[in-house]
Amino acid sequence: MEKVKVTRKDLEIKKGTIEVDCIVVDGKNINLTPVNYQSIEKFITHEDCCNCGREFKKGNTYDIKCYTCRSLDSIEKFNQLQLVEWDGETPLYLWDLDVYFFDYESIEDYCFENETEISELRLVLCEKSHFSYVDYEDFAQEVHEDWEPSKEMKDKLEEFNKFLESQSTDTWFPSKKRVDLTEFAKEVDHEVR
Ligand SMILES: [Zn+2]
Numbered sequence: 001m002e003k004v005k006v007t008r009k010d011l012e013i014k015k016g017t018i019e020v021d022c023i024v025v026d027g028k029n030i031n032l033t034p035v036n037y038q039s040i041e042k043f044i045t046h047e048d049c050c051n052c053g054r055e056f057k058k059g060n061t062y063d064i065k066c067y068t069c070r071s072l073d074s075i076e077k078f079n080q081l082q083l084v085e086w087d088g089e090t091p092l093y094l095w096d097l098d099v100y101f102f103d104y105e106s107i108e109d110y111c112f113e114n115e116t117e118i119s120e121l122r123l124v125l126c127e128k129s130h131f132s133y134v135d136y137e138d139f140a141q142e143v144h145e146d147w148e149p150s151k152e153m154k155d156k157l158e159e160f161n162k163f164l165e166s167q168s169t170d171t172w173f174p175s176k177k178r179v180d181l182t183e184f185a186k187e188v189d190h191e192v193r
């Protein structure tokens with residue numbers, strides 16, 4: 001069956017009764033039957049946006065804002081990030097779109113393929129992740145409560161944790177800093193000419 005449009009107004013909420021098993025303790029009825037329930041949102045396909053009031057088709061069950069309002073929220077959130085200079089090398093992340101750039105050329109390619117300008121892109125500086133230090137809790141759960149590591153174990157663990165610092169995860173994730181490559185792109189264009 002084709003999915004039809006259902007709004008909140010289409011679903012009238014009526015009162016109903018269910019039968020449950022009870023016991024009486026100290027004069028009070030105690031219900032023993034687990035009661036199933038569902039949320040009305042699951043049955044509503046179109047909702048009025050809580051921000052602009054316009055009706056929109058929901059993408060997710062609990063969407064309360066239309067796509068436009070959510071996009072505007074996201075842009076505002078992006079603009080609140082600290083603006084920093086780009087060093088020309090640190091990987092960049094495209095806000096909301098889950099796209100990573102590892103060099104400037106791939107940003108240019110992206111703009112070409114998507115018919116957009118570098119100045120239009122919302123770019124976030126990436127940070128490299130680090131290995132977490134190994135702690136006794138990671139491998140010594142089954143010890144009595146007064147247990148202490150030997151000096152040899154302490155030294156070896158310290159040595160290993162130092163070694164981890166020297167190793168790269170090669171894993172980047174978006175930071176809380178944004179960059180604006182408008183000027184950078186102009187300079188590159190200038191150098192090319
Ligand atoms: Zn809206």
